[in-house]
Amino acid sequence: MAEVTLKNLCKSFGEDVAVDDVSMTIPDGAFVVLLGPTGAGKTTTLRLISGLEKEDSGEIWIGGRNVSGETPAQRDVAMVFQQYSLYPHLTVKDNLAFPLKSPILKTPQAEIDRKVAEVAEVLQISHKLDNKATELSGGEMQRVSIGRALVREPAVYLMDEPLSSLDAKLRTDLRVELKRIQGSLGATLLYVTHDQIEAMTMATHVGVLDQGRLVQFGTPREIYEDPDSLYVASRLGLPRINVLPADVFGGVPPGTTQIGMRPEHIRQGDGQDAEVMRVEHLGDQNRLHLTLKGHAITTIADPSTDYEPGAHIKIAPKNPLCFDADGNRIR
Numbered sequence: 001m002a003e004v005t006l007k008n009l010c011k012s013f014g015e016d017v018a019v020d021d022v023s024m025t026i027p028d029g030a031f032v033v034l035l036g037p038t039g040a041g042k043t044t045t046l047r048l049i050s051g052l053e054k055e056d057s058g059e060i061w062i063g064g065r066n067v068s069g070e071t072p073a074q075r076d077v078a079m080v081f082q083q084y085s086l087y088p089h090l091t092v093k094d095n096l097a098f099p100l101k102s103p104i105l106k107t108p109q110a111e112i113d114r115k116v117a118e119v120a121e122v123l124q125i126s127h128k129l130d131n132k133a134t135e136l137s138g139g140e141m142q143r144v145s146i147g148r149a150l151v152r153e154p155a156v157y158l159m160d161e162p163l164s165s166l167d168a169k170l171r172t173d174l175r176v177e178l179k180r181i182q183g184s185l186g187a188t189l190l191y192v193t194h195d196q197i198e199a200m201t202m203a204t205h206v207g208v209l210d211q212g213r214l215v216q217f218g219t220p221r222e223i224y225e226d227p228d229s230l231y232v233a234s235r236l237g238l239p240r241i242n243v244l245p246a247d248v249f250g251g252v253p254p255g256t257t258q259i260g261m262r263p264e265h266i267r268q269g270d271g272q273d274a275e276v277m278r279v280e281h282l283g284d285q286n287r288l289h290l291t292l293k294g295h296a297i298t299t300i301a302d303p304s305t306d307y308e309p310g311a312h313i314k315i316a317p318k319n320p321l322c323f324d325a326d327g328n329r330i331r
């Protein structure tokens with residue numbers, strides 16, 4: 001497996017800047033998740049690395065080689081697309097075996113059979129090995145297209161929202177599986193998604209994209225606990241971080257115009273008076289929807305609490321995040 005480095009990568013489509021001066025190192029064996037909303041430049045970044053798209057400027061290095069002049073095949077990357085792409089007339093088994101059947105590789109048949117069986121098992125698709133690709137559900141097709149990347153041992157895996165078309169249960173299972181597979185292969189994996197849960201649970205490093213710019217890169221914990229901006233802070237955390245004008249609680253550094261309080265960073269029992277509007281009983285916790293001076297706030301409480309709508313509680317921020325008028329963090 002290999003390290004991947006992007007240096008000042010830029011790509012525009014006409015007036016539209018898709019990737020804007022992105023520099024980033026994906027360490028050998030890392031599971032890097034690029035997180036951003038639709039249009040942030042995630043797919044374009046992957047297509048540039050794979051060689052399906054040509055950068056306007058900047059460099060791409062894979063395993064110590066500048067690959068900018070190389071074809072997709074020479075780059076030795078395996079990409080899983082958002083839209084699955086299988087050979088419809090082939091069986092699942094033959095679709096999975098296809099990447100190994102290249103005449104250059106000369107993989108022995110026994111080795112092909114072993115790999116296909118192993119990957120099919122991991123992706124819970126063994127019972128469909130003899131079905132034609134057209135006889136599969138959307139989720140099954142996507143699992144086979146992930147499998148086609150996994151049977152290979154490329155320098156790097158590139159995955160474009162591969163779980164987005166799956167149902168919730170399968171998505172959860174495959175999150176755990178992908179993480180396990182990546183760990184056991186020691187694979188370098190760049191995975192793009194708009195799903196913060198996927199970023200938090202699988203990534204060794206998260207890169208946050210905002211309109212083509214990489215606005216922060218760090219461990220999931222760094223991104224969650226120590227965001228550089230309100231944009232980054234708002235990308236992670238469910239329920240979302242509460243954002244309030246700085247003067248609601250006061251006591252903030254100069255230049256602060258707004259504060260961010262994550263639901264779990266709110267102390268109860270002292271501070272400002274808030275009214276309980278709604279309570280959600282989630283089993284392991286109660287989620288409280290409050291209003292304070294007209295501002296909606298979500299916080300969590302112990303499941304044993306029995307607040308009713310209309311109740312009043314006092315709340316205060318615990319280590320709030322402070323931001324200036326442009327949304328930049330004030331530390």
Ligand SMILES: Nc1ncnc2c1ncn2[C@@H]1O[C@H](COP(=O)(O)OP(=O)(O)O)[C@@H](O)[C@H]1O
Nearest residue numbers: 013016017018037038039040041042043044045
């Ligand atoms: N082939 C293309 N032609 C024109 N514009 C494109 C093309 N591909 C992407 N874009 C534009 O580049 C921006 C980033 O797109 P994309 O990389 O697909 O974002 P994401 O995958 O994060 O949703 C968008 O504004 C999109 O419209």
Ligand SMILES: [Mg+2]
Nearest residue numbers: 042043044082
């Ligand atoms: Mg995309």
